[in-house]
Amino acid sequence: MIPELGHYALVLALVMALAQASLPMVGAARGIRPWMQLAKPAALAQFAFVAFAFLALMQAFASSDFSVAIVTQHSHSEQPLIYRLSATWGNHEGSLLLWVLILTIFGALVALFGENLPPRLKARTLSIQAMISVGFLLFMLLTSNPFARLNPAPVEGDELNPLLQDPGLAMHPPMLYLGYVGFSIVFSFAVAALIDGKVDAAWARWVRPWCLLSWTTLTGGIVLGSWWAYNELGWGGWWFWDPVENASFMPWLIGTALLHSALVVEKRDALKSWTLLLSILTFGFSLLGTFLVRSGIITSVHSFATDPTRGVFILALLAIAIGVPLALYALRAPTLRGGGLFAPLSREGALVMNNLLLAVMTASVLFGTLYPLMLELTTGNTISVGGPFYMATFGIFALPLLILMAIGPFMGWKRGDVRGALQRLIAAGICALGAAIIAVWIRSDGPLLAPLGILVGVWLLVGTVIEFMERIRLFEGNPARIWNRARHMPRAAYGMSLAHFGLAVAVIGMTGAAAWKTENLTVLQPGQTLTLQGYDFKLESVQGIRGENYLADQAHFVVSRDGDFVADLYPERRQYLVQPMPTTEAAIRSMPLADLYAVIGEPDGKGGWIVRVYHEPLVGWIWFGALIMVAGGLTSLSDRRYRVGAPVRAGAAQAAKA
Amino acid sequence: MRRLVFLLPIAIVAILVAIFWVGLDPERDKSVLPSALVGKTAPVVDLPGLADGAQRLTLGQFKGQLVAINFFASWCLPCRAEHPLLEQITAEFGVPVIGVAWKDKPEASRAFLQELGDPYVATGADRNGRTGIDFGITGVPETFLVGADGTVLYRFAGPLSPEGLRNELAPAIAEAKQ
Amino acid sequence: MRRALALLAVGWLAIAPALVQEALAQEAQLADPQLEQRARDLGREIRCVVCQSQSVADSDADIAQELRVLIREQIAAGRSDQEIRDYLVARYGDFVLFDPPFKASTYVLWIGPFAILVLAAIGVAIFFRRRVEEPARASELSADEHSRVKRLLHDGPEDRV
Numbered sequence: 001m002i003p004e005l006g007h008y009a010l011v012l013a014l015v016m017a018l019a020q021a022s023l024p025m026v027g028a029a030r031g032i033r034p035w036m037q038l039a040k041p042a043a044l045a046q047f048a049f050v051a052f053a054f055l056a057l058m059q060a061f062a063s064s065d066f067s068v069a070i071v072t073q074h075s076h077s078e079q080p081l082i083y084r085l086s087a088t089w090g091n092h093e094g095s096l097l098l099w100v101l102i103l104t105i106f107g108a109l110v111a112l113f114g115e116n117l118p119p120r121l122k123a124r125t126l127s128i129q130a131m132i133s134v135g136f137l138l139f140m141l142l143t144s145n146p147f148a149r150l151n152p153a154p155v156e157g158d159e160l161n162p163l164l165q166d167p168g169l170a171m172h173p174p175m176l177y178l179g180y181v182g183f184s185i186v187f188s189f190a191v192a193a194l195i196d197g198k199v200d201a202a203w204a205r206w207v208r209p210w211c212l213l214s215w216t217t218l219t220g221g222i223v224l225g226s227w228w229a230y231n232e233l234g235w236g237g238w239w240f241w242d243p244v245e246n247a248s249f250m251p252w253l254i255g256t257a258l259l260h261s262a263l264v265v266e267k268r269d270a271l272k273s274w275t276l277l278l279s280i281l282t283f284g285f286s287l288l289g290t291f292l293v294r295s296g297i298i299t300s301v302h303s304f305a306t307d308p309t310r311g312v313f314i315l316a317l318l319a320i321a322i323g324v325p326l327a328l329y330a331l332r333a334p335t336l337r338g339g340g341l342f343a344p345l346s347r348e349g350a351l352v353m354n355n356l357l358l359a360v361m362t363a364s365v366l367f368g369t370l371y372p373l374m375l376e377l378t379t380g381n382t383i384s385v386g387g388p389f390y391m392a393t394f395g396i397f398a399l400p401l402l403i404l405m406a407i408g409p410f411m412g413w414k415r416g417d418v419r420g421a422l423q424r425l426i427a428a429g430i431c432a433l434g435a436a437i438i439a440v441w442i443r444s445d446g447p448l449l450a451p452l453g454i455l456v457g458v459w460l461l462v463g464t465v466i467e468f469m470e471r472i473r474l475f476e477g478n479p480a481r482i483w484n485r486a487r488h489m490p491r492a493a494y495g496m497s498l499a500h501f502g503l504a505v506a507v508i509g510m511t512g513a514a515a516w517k518t519e520n521l522t523v524l525q526p527g528q529t530l531t532l533q534g535y536d537f538k539l540e541s542v543q544g545i546r547g548e549n550y551l552a553d554q555a556h557f558v559v560s561r562d563g564d565f566v567a568d569l570y571p572e573r574r575q576y577l578v579q580p581m582p583t584t585e586a587a588i589r590s591m592p593l594a595d596l597y598a599v600i601g602e603p604d605g606k607g608g609w610i611v612r613v614y615h616e617p618l619v620g621w622i623w624f625g626a627l628i629m630v631a632g633g634l635t636s637l638s639d640r641r642y643r644v645g646a647p648v649r650a651g652a653a654q655a656a657k658a
Numbered sequence: 659m660r661r662l663v664f665l666l667p668i669a670i671v672a673i674l675v676a677i678f679w680v681g682l683d684p685e686r687d688k689s690v691l692p693s694a695l696v697g698k699t700a701p702v703v704d705l706p707g708l709a710d711g712a713q714r715l716t717l718g719q720f721k722g723q724l725v726a727i728n729f730f731a732s733w734c735l736p737c738r739a740e741h742p743l744l745e746q747i748t749a750e751f752g753v754p755v756i757g758v759a760w761k762d763k764p765e766a767s768r769a770f771l772q773e774l775g776d777p778y779v780a781t782g783a784d785r786n787g788r789t790g791i792d793f794g795i796t797g798v799p800e801t802f803l804v805g806a807d808g809t810v811l812y813r814f815a816g817p818l819s820p821e822g823l824r825n826e827l828a829p830a831i832a833e834a835k836q
Numbered sequence: 837m838r839r840a841l842a843l844l845a846v847g848w849l850a851i852a853p854a855l856v857q858e859a860l861a862q863e864a865q866l867a868d869p870q871l872e873q874r875a876r877d878l879g880r881e882i883r884c885v886v887c888q889s890q891s892v893a894d895s896d897a898d899i900a901q902e903l904r905v906l907i908r909e910q911i912a913a914g915r916s917d918q919e920i921r922d923y924l925v926a927r928y929g930d931f932v933l934f935d936p937p938f939k940a941s942t943y944v945l946w947i948g949p950f951a952i953l954v955l956a957a958i959g960v961a962i963f964f965r966r967r968v969e970e971p972a973r974a975s976e977l978s979a980d981e982h983s984r985v986k987r988l989l990h991d992g993p994e995d996r997v
Contacts, residue, residue: 235894242889277667284671297681311682319675326668333664344964352963356956364949370677371936371945377680379941382692384883386891386934393949519876522865601896663959694929761902787902794927796885797899 003068006056007147010097013049013104014137016042020107020130024123028195036123040111043126046133047101047108054088054101057146061088067153070094070146076159076577078549086170087160092294093146095173099290100136102174102181103129106210110185117206124192125185132184135317143310162550162576162583168228172221176248179218180286183255183279185210190279191325194332199276204266207279209637211262215255216633222248223626234584236517236597236614238622241390243298246369247289250362254282257358260351268348268413269339274355276333284322285362291318298373346416350408357401364393395449402456402507405500406463410470424470425463432459443617446515453511461504468497495636499629506625512594512618521612523604533615535596536560537569542600542609550574552585555600555609559589569598595619693802693813694794700804701792703727705782708759708767715756715782717808724834726755727802728778729790731762732770737799740817744777747823751831753803754779760798761787803830866908875908878917882907882924883932891934 020042027035060068061084064077074094075087089095107129114122140146163169189207193199225245230238239245258278264271292298295311342348368385376382406428410421435458436451443450469475471493472485520532529538540556557569569587576583589596594617601610695701703717717725726747730737747755757778759767764783771781784790793802796815803812812830814822866872879893884900892900892907903924910920924932936942 233894234896237894240889273664281667291678295678295682297678308682315675315678315682318678319671322671323668323675326671330661330664330668334661349964352960356960360949360953360956363952367945367948370674371942373681374677375941375945377677380692381941382929382931383936383942384931384934385936385945386883386889388881388935389945392946397949397953692929694925694927761898788906791902791906791927794929795899797897 002056003060003065003147003149006053006060007145009049009053009056010137010141010147013046013053013100014134014141016046016049017130017133017137020046021127021134023127025127028120028123028127033119036119039123039126039130042130043104043107043111046130047104050097050101050104053146054097057094057097058085058088060147061085061094064157065153066155066157067149067151068146069148069150072150072154072157074158074160076157076549078577079160079165080548082167082170083160083165086164089173090160090164093140093144093148095177096136096140096144096294097146098173099177099181100133100140102177103133103136103184106182106185107133110210114206121189121192121196121203121206124195125188128188128191129185132188132321135321139310139313139317143307143313159549159577162574162581163232165576166228166232168224168231172224172228174221175217175224176221179214179216179221179255180248180251180289182210182214182217183251183283183286186214186258186279187283187325190276191328194276194325194328197332197335199265199272199336201266201269204262204275208259208262208266211255211259212633212637215252215259216630216637218248218252218255219626219633220630222252223623223630227623230619231586231588232583234586234599235612236519236586236595236616236619238513238619241368241386243369244289244293246365247285247292250365251282251285251289253358253362253365254278254285257355257362258282260354264348264351265339268342270342270348271352271355272336272339273329273333276336277329278355280322280325280329284318287318287321291315292369340414342413343415345411345418347408347411347413350404350411350416353404354401354408357397357404361394361397361401364397365390368393391447391449398507399452399456402460402504405503406460406467409464409467409496409500424466425459428459428462428466431462432456443516450511450515453515454508457504457508457511460500460507464497464500464504490641491639492636492641495632495634495639498632498635500632502625502628502630502632504625505628506622509618509621509623509625513616513622516618517614517616519612519614521610523608524611525608530611530613532613533594534561535566535613535615537596537598537611537613539609539611542603545572547574550576553600553603553609555598555611557587557598559596559598567596569596571598571600573600573602590620592620593617693810693815695802695810696813698810700802700808700810701789703758703782703789705758705784705789708757708764708771708781708783712781715758715780717756717804719780720754720756720804721808722806724753724806724831725779725804726753727758727793727804728755729758729760729784729793729795729798729800730767730770731760731798732766733762734798736817737770738774740799740819741774741777743818743820743823745775747827747831748777748779751828753831757781758784758789760784760790760795801827803827803834805834866912871911872908874917875904875911878907878911878920879904881921881934883934885928885932 020039023035024039024042026032027038057068059065060071061075062081064071064075064084066072070091070093071087074091075084079087087094089098107126110117110122110129111126114125117125186207189203189210193203225248226238229240230236258275261271261275261278265275291311291314295314296307297311340348344352368389371385372383406425407418407421410416410424411418432455436455439451439454472482472489474482476482518533520530522530524530524539526539526541529536531537536559538558538560540558542553542555545552545554552572552574554570554572557571559566559569567589569589571587572585574583574585584599584601587598594615597614597616599612599614601612603609700717703715705715707713707715728744730741744755744757747753755778757771757776757780759781762770762783762785764785767781767783771778782789790798790800793800793810794813799817801814801818802810805811811834812827814827816822818827866875876893880891882892882903884890884892884895884897884903886897886899887895890900892903907920910923915923921933930937936945938946
C-alpha cells in the first residue's frame with residue numbers, strides 16, 4: 001500500500017513541478033503577481049510530495065518489503081538496519097529519487113528564505129528549478145520507477161553489495177548529491193538573471209550562500225568517497241581517476257572557480273558574464289556526471305546497471321538543460337555591461353588567474369576522462385588514461401595555483417602590490433624551501449612532483465597563517481586588543497583562511513600518501529613476521545569469526561618497532577551471505593605522520609596466508625585537511641551578511657509590495 | 659568577433675552531445691576489451707599434451723585449416739557452463755576445437771574432461787599460463803578463431819552462450835570460410 | 837544444521853581453488869630489493885585488464901596475479917622496463933598501460949591541456965587589454981541613459997522589479 005502511495009506522490013510532484021515550471025515564468029514575463037507568487041507554495045508542495053515518496057521507499061527498505069523490486073535486488077532481511085536504510089540510495093532508482101529530493105529541498109529553501117529576493121528573479125529561479133525537476137521526475141516515472149513491484153514477492157532479497165556496507169559509503173551519496181544538486185539552484189539563478197537581462201552585485205549576493213553550501217557539501221561528499229575507498233578497497237588507494245570520480249571532481253573545480261568569481265561580481269561588479277557561464281557549467285558538469293554514471297556509456301566501478309533507453313533520455317535531458325541556457329547565454333551575455341576596472345596585478349587579477357588555472361585544470365580532467373571514448377569511437381582502439389597523465393597536466397597546473405593562493409589575499413582590490421605581498425611572505429618561502437629539503441632528505445625515493453608538492457603545500461600553509469596574523473595584527477597592541485580584532489573579523493574571512501589552510505594540509509597529505517607509500521607482501525605462517533619501514537608485523541593467528549551477515553577469516557597482527565609495541569591489527573577477509581565475492585576489511589593504524597595498513601588475503605592451502613602491509617605517510621592529513629576545508633565553508637556560511645542578503649531600499653520594497 | 663566567443667560554450671556542448679550520442683549505440687560492446695591479436699599471426703603454441711604420454715600440442719599441426727582454440731580450466735565454473743556448446747562448434751560448423759588447460763593441474767583437467775566429455779580434437783597443458791598470456795586472454799574461458807594461414811580472426815571472451823554462439827561466433831566462422 | 841553446512845560450503849569455496857590452481861599463492865617477491873621495487877612500480881603502471889580502473893598491483897583478479905608473476909619473471913630474466921611494457925602491449929594493446937603512450941593517436945590528449953592553457957592565457961590577456969580601452973567608452977552615456985538620469989533626478993527612485 002505504502003509503495004503505491006509513494007508512487008502516486010511522485011506523480012503529484014510532477015504535476016506540481018509542471019505548474020511551478022510554467023506559471024511563475026509567464027507571470028514574471030507579464031507581471032501577473034499571483035502567478036509569480038504561486039512559485040512558493042508549489043515549491044513547498046513539490047518538496048512535500050517527493051519527501052513522502054522518499055520516506056515511503058525508505059520504509060520499504062527498512063521493513064524489507066521484497067514486493068518492491070529494488071528492495072529485493074539490493075537488500076536482505078539480515079542486513080544491519082543502517083545498511084537496509086542506506087540501500088535506499090545504493091541503487092539507480094533510489095539514488096535518482098534522492099537526487100530529485102535534494103532538487104526540491106533547494107527549491108523549497110529558496111522559496112522559504114528568499115523573502116528579500118526581487119519577485120521576478122525569485123519566480124523565474126523557482127520556475128527553472130522546477131523545469132529540472134520535471135525532467136528528472138519524468139525520467140524516473142517513465143524509465144526508472146523506484147516503486148516497481150514484483151509479484152509474487154520473493155521471500156528473501158539479494159543483499160546490498162558488500163562493498164557498500166560501510167558507514168562512510170552510507171553517507172557518501174547524500175553528501176555528494178547535496179553538493180552536486182545544490183549547484184542546480186545557482187544554475188537556476190543564473191538562467192533567471194539571463195532572462196532578466198541583469199546581473200549585479202545584489203545577484204551575486206543572493207547566489208553566494210547557495211554556492212558556498214553546495215561547495216562545502218560537495219567537498220565533504222568527495223572526500224567521504226575517497227575515505228571509504230581507502231578503508232574498504234584493501235590496498236590503501238584513495239583516488240583512481242575513475243571517470244565517475246572525475247565527474248564529481250570537475251563540478252568541484254568549476255564550483256571553486258565560481259565561488260571566487262562571484263566574489264568579484266559582488267565586490268567589483270566585474271566578471272559578470274564569466275560568472276554566469278560558470279554557474280551554468282557547474283551544474284552542467286553535475287548533469288554530465290549523472291549521464292556518465294547512468295547511461296552505460298563508460299564502464300566504471302560506479303556505473304549502475306545500464307539500459308539504452310535510460311541513456312538516451314538522460315542525454316536528451318543533458319542536451320536541453322545545458323544547451324538552452326548556453327544559447328540564451330550566447331544571445332544575452334554580450335549585452336551585459338562590464339563593471340569596475342582593475343589592473344592585472346590586483347586581487348581581481350589574482351582571482352582571474354585563479355579562475356584561469358582552475359578552468360584549465362578542469363579541462364585537463366575532462367580531456368583525460370573523455371579521450372578514451374572519443375578515440376574508441378573514431379579509431380576503435382582503446383587506451384587507458386590514468387594517474388601519469390593527470391599528474392603531468394592537472395598536477396602541473398595545480399602548482400602555480402597553490403602558489404598564487406597565498407599571494408592573492410595580500411593583494412588589494414583594483415591595484416595590488418605584488419612585491420609587498422612577496423616580502424611579507426618571505427617567511428613562508430623559507431619554511432617551504434626548508435620543508436622540501438627535509439622531505440628530500442628523509443625520503444629520497446618518489447617522483448620529482450613530491451618535494452614540489454611539499455614545497456607549495458607548506459608555502460600555502462604558512463602563507464595563510466601569515467595573512468591571518470597580519471589581518472588581526474597579531475604583534476601590535478595588547479592581547480585584549482588583538483582578541484577584539486579577531487572577534488570582529490567577519491566570519492567570511494575566517495572561512496577563507498580555514499579553507500585555504502585546509503587545502504594546504506590536504507595537499508601535503510596527498511603528496512606524502514601518493515609519493516612515498518610503500519608496501520610489502522608475502523606468505524606468512526602464524527608466528528612469522530613481516531617488516532616494512534622499520535615496523536615489524538607479526539602474524540599471531542588467523543581465526544574464523546561470524547558477523548551479523550557474514551563469515552570471516554580474522555587475522556591478528558602485533559605491530560612493533562624496535563621491540564616497542566605499536567598496535568594490534570585485525571584485518572578480515574569476509575564472505576557475505578549472498579554475494580559470491582569475498583571482501584577484505586583492512587586494519588588501519590593511524591599515526592600523526594603515517595598510516596599502517598594490513599590486509600589478509602587468501603590462504604595458500606599449506607597453513608600460510610597471503611598478507612600485505614602498507615606504510616602510507618601523511619595520508620591522515622588528507623582527511624584532516626578536508627575537514628578543515630568543510631569547517632571553513634560552514635564558517636563562511638554562518639556569516640550574517642550572507643543570510644540577510646543584499647538590502648533592498650525601503651522605498652523600492654514598498655513599491656514592489658504595492 | 660566578440661559574439662563568436664560567446665558561442666564557443668554551446669558549440670563545445672553540441673560536439674560532446676554528438677559524441678555521446680554515437681557512444682550510446684547499443685551495438686557497441688563496452689565491457690569487452692578488444693583483442694590486440696585479431697588480424698595478427700597467432701602466437702607460437704608448443705605445449706605438452708594433456709594425457710600421459712600424449713604428443714606435444716602445436717598449432718603447426720593444424721596449419722591449413724580453420725580451428726578454434728578454447729582456453730579452459732577445471733577450477734573455472736563458467737567453463738563448465740559453456741562446455742556443451744563446444745561440441746556444437748565442431749558438429750554444427752565443422753570447425754575443430756583445440757583445448758588448452760590454463761593454470762590447471764593436468765590430473766584435474768583430465769578428470770574434468772572425463773566427467774563432462776572431451777569435445778577437443780587435441781589438448782595441451784599450459785601449466786604456467788604463459789601461452790594464455792601470449793594470446794592476451796583476460797581469464798578463462800576464452801575462445802579464439804585461427805585461420806588456415808595462422809592469423810587470429812576472432813576472440814570470444816567469457817563463456818559461450820547459445821546467443822553468443824549464434825550471433826557472434828557463427829558469423830565470424832562464416833566470414834572466415836569465405 | 838543449515839548454518840554448519842553453509843560454513844562448510846564457504847570454507848570449501850575458500851580453499852578449493854587453491855587445491856587445483858597452479859601457483860596462485862606462490863607470488864614470491866624477488867630477492868633483490870631493487871628488482872622487487874621495479875616489479876612493484878611496474879605493477880602499478882599496468883592496468884588490470886578485467887577490472888575497472890585498478891592496476892595489477894591493486895587487483896585480486898587471477899589474470900592480475902598472473903601478470904604480476906610474469907613481470908617478476910621478466911625482470912629476473914634481465915628484461916628492461918620498456919621491453920616488458922612492449923611485451924604486454926603486444927598482447928593486450930595500449931589499453932594495458934595507465935600512462936597513455938605518446939604517439940599519433942594521443943597527441944591531442946597530451947598536448948590538449950597545454951593548448952587550452954595557452955588559448956586561455958591569450959583570452960585573459962585580451963580581456964585585460966580591452967579593459968584599458970573601455971574607460972574611454974564607459975564615460976559616455978547613451979541617449980537612453982541620459983533620459984534615465986533625467987527621470988531619476990526628477991521623479992525619485994525607480995521600481996527595480
